[in-house]
Amino acid sequence: MALVTSLRPSPVAMVELKTQDGCALVIGRYPRFGYDARGGGGRAQQGPSDADGWRDLVFEPASLVIPELNWRTTRLLGLPLPPGLAIAILPEQLQGRWQRTSGAVQLRFRSRFRFKVADQVAAPDLIVDTQLATASVQGKRHRGQGQPLNAGGEGLLVGVATVQPSGEGWFDRFLGLPDEALALMRCRITIDSY
Numbered sequence: 001m002a003l004v005t006s007l008r009p010s011p012v013a014m015v016e017l018k019t020q021d022g023c024a025l026v027i028g029r030y031p032r033f034g035y036d037a038r039g040g041g042g043r044a045q046q047g048p049s050d051a052d053g054w055r056d057l058v059f060e061p062a063s064l065v066i067p068e069l070n071w072r073t074t075r076l077l078g079l080p081l082p083p084g085l086a087i088a089i090l091p092e093q094l095q096g097r098w099q100r101t102s103g104a105v106q107l108r109f110r111s112r113f114r115f116k117v118a119d120q121v122a123a124p125d126l127i128v129d130t131q132l133a134t135a136s137v138q139g140k141r142h143r144g145q146g147q148p149l150n151a152g153g154e155g156l157l158v159g160v161a162t163v164q165p166s167g168e169g170w171f172d173r174f175l176g177l178p179d180e181a182l183a184l185m186r187c188r189i190t191i192d193s194y
Helices: 169-175
Strands: 013-019 023-027 033-035 041-046 054-059 074-076 085-099 104-117 126-133 136-138 143-145 154-163 179-193
Touching: 041 085, 104 154, 126 179, 136 154, 143 154, 143 179
Parallel strands: none
Antiparallel strands: 013 041, 013 179, 023 033, 023 179, 033 074, 041 054, 054 085, 085 104, 104 126, 126 154, 136 143, 154 179
16 A cells, blocks of 8 residues: 655745835925835745845735825824825835845835825826835935844835826926935835745
8 A cells, every 4th residue: 555645835935024114205305204104015925045145026016005195194394294185105016136144125116106185186196116225325316325124124225216297287396397206115024934
């Protein structure tokens, strides 16, 4: 009688990203929006390690959640945004690579930013396409310094992007588009096997 053994598939290591408090957004010449992004994040599949220890990360955009900027989550010059004003962040792409030993992360982030007043869309979406990194970034107007992931997986990703006009004249004049935006995303990245 042949011995039949049951084989379980080996665990798949997934990477989980959770956004945290201490995030920020700067659009053009306007002051920095302080932003509490707790409750957001997503999961990514990671590729095999290369010779330098880098692993590819690919997040499924539909599974990504990024809290909107509103009077509960966002402060400008120390004051909350006016009630009824909100900016929804609708991710379209988040992928790149990370190196666990150094804590370095590089992610391409493409998203639509939708401005709403009293739950009504106020203008066409703005497209933000940037490289978020734990290193320093420098644009024409903005610059930022990221922080590699620490032993607990916490770090700061920063990116500068050129934001093109939306096509809505009054809105583009109000924001001074085209111009640069600076994004700062404080997050925690961990391995989760299942």
